[in-house]
Amino acid sequence: MKLLSWLIFLPFAAVVVIFAISNRAEIAVNFWPLPFSQDIPLYLLSLGTLAFGFFFGALLTWLSVAKWRVIAMSRKKDTKYAETEVARLQEQLAEAQKQQKPNQEVLPAVKSGAA
Structure with a gap:
């Protein structure tokens, strides 16, 4: 360039x-x-x-493009907020998964009646 x-x-x-x-x-x-x-x-x-x-x-x-610069700055701010919110929710999910008890082994259901 x-x-x-x-x-x-x-x-x-x-x-x-x-x-x-x-x-x-x-x-x-x-x-x-x-x-x-x-x-x-x-x-x-x-x-x-x-x-x-x-x-x-x-x-x-x-x-003439001032309007579009303002819109772009607003969307950049919204994107930054959304990214921080996603990171916060991912941390909450990881913390919740750590606190959750391990799943017990699940046995398949028995069908009642003859086949």
């Missing part, structure tokens, strides 16, 4: 580095309602926008 992640990450990282080297020109970015602008490299603007979109999407995905 680590090899697969490296095989995906390395080409992506190479593309990002090549993109950054190729787009070093500065552009003016105006922050419209505010009265100022900033000159920043094009690659920084592009990669910053890409990173913002990635993290914003990750946040939305994380928030």
Whole structure:
């Protein structure tokens, strides 16, 4: 699995580095309602926008599955309770079997009447 992640990450990282080297020109970015602008490299603007979109999407995905995380935690708690209950009942059963008298030999019943 680590090899697969490296095989995906390395080409992506190479593309990002090549993109950054190729787009070093500065552009003016105006922050419209505010009265100022900033000159920043094009690659920084592009990669910053890409990173913002990635993290914003990750946040939305994380928030959208919050309900299922709560359900999973609740079921994990229920499972843990059930496992401890089973262990407790098994201990009770073992203790009861130790205290029980050994079974006496049982003879088969005799049928009344001729066969």
